[in-house]
Amino acid sequence: MSGLQCHKQLWLQVNKPHQATTLSPAQQRIISQGDEVGQYARQQFPGGQLISGHGLAAVQATQDAIATGTPCLFEAAFQFEGLFVRCDILRQTLAGTWELIEVKSSSKVEDDHYWNVAVQAYIVNQTGLSIGTAQLMHINTQTCYFPDLTNLFTIADITTEVDRLLPEVPQKLNQFKAILAENLEPTLAIGKHCNKPHPCSYVTDCWKHVPEVSIFTIPRLDWNKKDALIAQGILAIADLPPNYALTANQRTYVDSVLDGRPVMDQGAIAACLAELEYPIHFFDFEAQNPAIPRSDGLKPYEQFPFQYSCHILQADGSLEHREYLHTDSSDPRLPLVAALTSDIAPTGSVVVYHKSFEASLLRKLACGFPQFAVSLDAIADRLWDLEDIFKDHYKHPEFRGSTSIKNVLPVLVSHLSYKTQNVQRGDQAQAVWEEMLICPDLDRKRQMMDDLRAYCQLDTLAMVEIYKALLNCLPRFPEQ
Ligand code: SF4
Structure with a gap:
């Protein structure tokens, strides 16, 4: 295969199994x-x-x-x-x-x-x-x-x-x-096959010549174009032919890289931020999706949340933190929903990053727990997606063509970092949660709970700080 x-x-x-990434x-x-x-x-x-x-x-x-x-x-x-x-x-x-x-x-x-x-x-x-x-x-x-x-x-x-x-x-x-009978490894260009049908374990070595600001950071550049550029030996954005055909969004990013400066539409960002209403909830779920479901009504691979973090920013500038982490093998949904509907006020915006994920989970919870449906649907109706700013109105060469909070945060808020966390990614949080549930070593179990809380808390604190950084970029919106 x-x-x-x-x-x-x-x-x-x-011949070189030791070179594969673990x-x-x-x-x-x-x-x-x-x-x-x-x-x-x-x-x-x-x-x-x-x-x-x-x-x-x-x-x-x-x-x-x-x-x-x-x-x-x-x-x-x-x-x-x-x-x-x-x-x-x-x-x-x-x-x-x-x-x-x-x-x-x-x-x-x-x-x-x-x-x-x-x-x-x-x-x-x-x-x-x-x-x-x-x-x-x-x-x-x-x-x-x-x-x-x-x-x-x-x-x-x-x-x-x-x-x-x-x-x-x-x-x-x-x-x-x-x-396999050859003594020398085959020479083969990198390409789409490095990730399909499965991520290859030799990418670290094969892709080491790819510059950091490469054509692979151009948002949604299709593989036919990438393959043609690879064949011509063009990997750096700086080497793209002048007037290379790109979408408007791709062109904005490429221009920001070539000019070495961010491109932002301050008026559009100000208009977006003006939609927010206090108290502003900065909210994030962590969710699990086992192949074999283990809670009533769930299908295989259906997502269910096991944790959330919520920072609540009041009009006077004060900030509170609320959170929930399910720590045993029972169904997390009902206690999580009870806490969530109590922590999120009936008024004010609910800021998330990549809205479709939280919206889908909230709507599913509303279906599964009709007694909370009105509150959960109302929260879903108030979701406001911070990522949209970076999709539509703000490109920075150092975002590396991504709108992920992991790429945006270090550029806008240098004092916060995922790199210092024991849990640094959502899929890692899923693995740690599963391990924590069955861990017999209580100290280790507690450490994993702390790591999960720290990761999810950072997700929402990152949103607060990105929001403040955006306000500071706008002449009419000094930090609140
Ligand atoms: S990274 Fe893997 S798939 Fe890609 S060229 Fe190297 S060995 Fe082949």
Whole structure:
């Protein structure tokens, strides 16, 4: 699968595995979630036998299980001409053929899944077993609701697509063997394939020649254009041809980089800020979205909040902080909603960063807890998105083409930084929250709670300080 994404990635994985970047806690969480999904999938096939062990021992155990008539195998191992595969689920059919079932924690069939299954089917066929059907078992995010998880999975028949790829498999495998036989790593340009279908672990090394202010920071520049620029050796914005075709938004950013100065529409920013009403609530959720839901009414991967932070700025300039963090494995939503509807006043603006996220969570909570629906809908109606200022009216070369609060904060408010925090990103907060819930070491558990509170609190304090910094930029709006 690595070879299909990038020949160089395949070569590096085999020859220089130590150069791969280590997995972040968030990536590890995705992998352990995949393991959990795999184990749950096996429960749908009672009587299946798990093939344990590694390498040749697993291959032998698979052969023994088949020889003794075991009708369903998990993690069956096969080897053919130096190629080794393990199949998530392999089930004998009444016709005497075998059904190969690949389990994925994704919510739909992806293009690379066909190749994944085709390679397995090819090798299993070569060992003498006959794969009659190929299935992809993925998460059902449409009609499955906790606590009824009987339809957690959707099984898609991908036999036709796999059969279509099978004739191409030997040629691909020979090509990959030839690449691996080379002593020198393949030379390959960076490109879209570095992140699709999966983020590559060798980006740090392969992309080290990319300048900080590169064409990759231009907002929404499409990959056809990026690939054409890479082919011409143009990576720095400074090297773009004059009059290179860009959208108005991209041109504003590129001009701000080339001129080395911010571009801001003070009148538009002043008009936006004038919409805000005291008390101004600066608000942020942290949310979780497990593949296998565990609270009533939730679908797989459906987001639910487990934490919020709220800074409340009064007209007299005073600032209060309120927060909620759910610290046990019960459903966080009801206690969180009760605290939230008490902490946020019935009047005043509610400032968020990237409004669609908070709006969607508030509307879902309103549906799930009708007794709070009026208050929650009223809060959702008052949301005001601070990010819009940076999307529409303020470009700065040092934002690096992004409107993320992580990029905006260090430029406008140098005394606040995420870099000093133990938790620095939303996906990391998700991983830490999961770990904190089951952590038996109380000191460590407390530390993780403190880290989560500090991270979420910084998110809303950052908004307060960015708001003040914007006011200070405007001649008619001295800091309040
Ligand atoms: S970073 Fe890109 S070019 Fe380098 S190995 Fe990965 S996919 Fe290939």
